[in-house]
Amino acid sequence: MEFHFGGFVLAPITRTLSRDGAVVPLIPRYFDLLVLLVARRHEAVTRQAILDAVWNDVVVSEGALSQAIRTLRRCLGDDPREARFIRTVSRHGYQFVCPVTEAQDTCLPTPTPAQGDAAAGRSATTATVADDETVDAALDQLLGPPGNGGEGDSRLDAAARLHALGTAAALRRLGQRPGHERGRALLREARWDVPGAGPVALWGQPGMLRATVHLTGLRLRRVLRELELRWAGAAAGGAAIGGLAGTVGGLLLMFGPGATATLSVPLVLGLLGAAVGGAGAAGVGAGLVVGEVIFRSARRIMLVPLGALGGGAAGLVAHAFALAVLEDLFGRSPSPLGGGLEGLVIGGGAALGYALATHPREGGMASPHGIARWGVALATGVTCGLAGLALALTGQHLGAMSLELLSRSFPSSQVGMGPLARLLGEDAPGPWTAAVISAGEGLLFGVGLALGLTRRPSARR
Numbered sequence: 001m002e003f004h005f006g007g008f009v010l011a012p013i014t015r016t017l018s019r020d021g022a023v024v025p026l027i028p029r030y031f032d033l034l035v036l037l038v039a040r041r042h043e044a045v046t047r048q049a050i051l052d053a054v055w056n057d058v059v060v061s062e063g064a065l066s067q068a069i070r071t072l073r074r075c076l077g078d079d080p081r082e083a084r085f086i087r088t089v090s091r092h093g094y095q096f097v098c099p100v101t102e103a104q105d106t107c108l109p110t111p112t113p114a115q116g117d118a119a120a121g122r123s124a125t126t127a128t129v130a131d132d133e134t135v136d137a138a139l140d141q142l143l144g145p146p147g148n149g150g151e152g153d154s155r156l157d158a159a160a161r162l163h164a165l166g167t168a169a170a171l172r173r174l175g176q177r178p179g180h181e182r183g184r185a186l187l188r189e190a191r192w193d194v195p196g197a198g199p200v201a202l203w204g205q206p207g208m209l210r211a212t213v214h215l216t217g218l219r220l221r222r223v224l225r226e227l228e229l230r231w232a233g234a235a236a237g238g239a240a241i242g243g244l245a246g247t248v249g250g251l252l253l254m255f256g257p258g259a260t261a262t263l264s265v266p267l268v269l270g271l272l273g274a275a276v277g278g279a280g281a282a283g284v285g286a287g288l289v290v291g292e293v294i295f296r297s298a299r300r301i302m303l304v305p306l307g308a309l310g311g312g313a314a315g316l317v318a319h320a321f322a323l324a325v326l327e328d329l330f331g332r333s334p335s336p337l338g339g340g341l342e343g344l345v346i347g348g349g350a351a352l353g354y355a356l357a358t359h360p361r362e363g364g365m366a367s368p369h370g371i372a373r374w375g376v377a378l379a380t381g382v383t384c385g386l387a388g389l390a391l392a393l394t395g396q397h398l399g400a401m402s403l404e405l406l407s408r409s410f411p412s413s414q415v416g417m418g419p420l421a422r423l424l425g426e427d428a429p430g431p432w433t434a435a436v437i438s439a440g441e442g443l444l445f446g447v448g449l450a451l452g453l454t455r456r457p458s459a460r461r
Contacts, residue, residue: 003038004101006085008076010038017075024075025134027160027194029054030068037086037096044087044095051456056369069094071157135173138162142186143179159183159190167191167198181207185214189222192296223293227286230453234285235278237452238445242277245444246270249400249420256419265414276318276399281449283314284347288354288453303355304348311347316340342396349387350446353380354453373454381446388442392434400437404429 003010009018012035017024026034033054037045050065069086072078078085085098141158162170167187174183184207188200202211250266253259287310288303295302319339357379358368368376388398397405400417407413421433 002103004103005038005098006076010034025161025164026072026075027164030071033068034072037094038100041096041100044089044093046093048093050093067154067157070154071161132173135162135165135170138165139170139174139177139183142174142183143177155186156190159186160194162187163191163194163197167200171200175206181210182214184211185218188215189218219294223290226289226293230289231282231285233455234288234449234453235282237448237450237455238281238285239274239278239448240452241444241448242280243270243274245277245441246273249273252423253415253417253419257422259419261414261419269415273399277445277448279318280311280314280343280346280445281452283310283312283317283343284350284449285453286310287347288351291351300355304351307351307354308344308348311350312340312344314347315343318343342391342398345387345391345396346384346398346442346445349442350380350384350449353383353446354450356383357450367454367456369454369456373451376454377447377450380450381443384446384449385439385443388438388440388445389435391442392431392438397434398438398441400441401429401434 001012003012007019008024009016011018015028015031017026017031017034033050036050036053047065054068055064069088073080073086076085080086080088083097085096087095087097089095138158138161142155142162144155170187171184174180174187177183184200184202184205188202188211191197191200202208202215205211247266247270250261250269253261253265253269254263284307287306287308290310291303291306292299295306316339354376357376391398392401400420403415404417407416417429417433417437420437421427421429424433424436426433
């Protein structure tokens with residue numbers, strides 16, 4: 001089925017948009033967006049519905065959708081102030097408003113050999129000129145001033161269109177222009193957004209150092225954008241699961257065998273669990289964001305060390321804060337508390353599960369949804385739980401067992417793990433209790449981190 005509108009022909013089967021027989025180049029996601037709007041032209045499609053349909057495997061900002069609409073309007077010759085094709089529905093989404101005629105896919109007649117030879121010669125020359133003009137126009141945008149969305153929008157959009165036209169041809173013509181170093185960096189960054197895009201080498205190319213500096217700047221800005229999108233979600237996921245675990249643990253201390261805890265214990269442990277879980281997930285999540293953005297071609301290799309470093313940093317900060325509070329309140333820190341080493345191991349375990357369960361996606365961080373999302377959360381939780389178990393077997397302590405050691409210095413403490421130990425078949429907290437509790441803490445932390453990190457934010461209405 002083809003869609004005919006305003007002199008254009010949109011053919012979903014062959015994935016082409018053409019006008020007067022000339023193909024209008026579009027990167028795959030923008031083509032999918034146009035097909036969606038045309039197919040659902042009898043309604044105003046919400047921003048959330050568009051993001052879920054077109055960017056269903058990645059998390060991107062609303063700026064990516066706005067840039068896609070701007071590009072489609074430019075390709076169609078549309079004016080947003082007097083829309084002929086795509087109308088903006090305020091605080092809702094977009095609607096395709098041009099009259100559309102549906103037709104079966106057309107087949108061109110087969111020319112005779114003589115006609116074919118002559119036509120082929122003419123069309124080849126015309127196509128070469130048209131392609132050169134199209135490439136030059138995209139290069140002008142690539143090397144020109146940034147649009148309203150900044151360099152990360154309009155210039156990267158031009159780089160993606162150049163990949164769609166042909167990476168090798170774009171690089172050949174780019175090398176003849178001033179400012180080609182920035183253009184090469186943009187092409188290298190945008191190649192992840194276009195399936196089938198060719199390689200863009202930096203090593204050994206003219207202006208290699210300058211291009212590397214530009215690419216580093218692009219990726220650092222992308223890190224900040226991704227942190228804004230994903231980091232808060234990771235921290236919230238860790239805080240939510242930590243608060244739940246702390247509250248449930250406190251209730252078990254209230255009602256378990258030989259319990260002496262009062263109602264305040266679940267409340268305090270819930271708040272403490274939320275704080276520790278949120279801080280830890282923030283550290284590990286930040287490491288994962290940096291790994292996915294900066295090291296895109298070596299994503300799985302780099303996620304583990306960067307997740308571990310993020311967890312270690314969060315553990316060191318939490319350890320220093322806990323020691324300062326204990327010293328201030330009691331004049332001493334009576335027991336060893338989990339810190340940098342524990343955070344390093346837990347962060348590495350969580351990152352390993354996340355790296356194994358997800359795979360690189362173009363255009364943003366991996367964002368599984370539905371059953372796949374829960375599968376990623378479970379895989380992250382399992383490897384994180386194994387990391388917690390390894391810590392317990394080597395005599396290291398996570399949150400609950402640190403509280404147990406702390407309680408031994410204060411005979412009137414209500415946070416001893418005795419009731420939990422008796423539920424697990426030990427008279428007092430021993431190796432088995434430590435192993436079960438530490439593995440459980442790691443499992444829950446990994447699940448909360450992954451669910452928060454892969455949460456798809458709702459589009460603003």
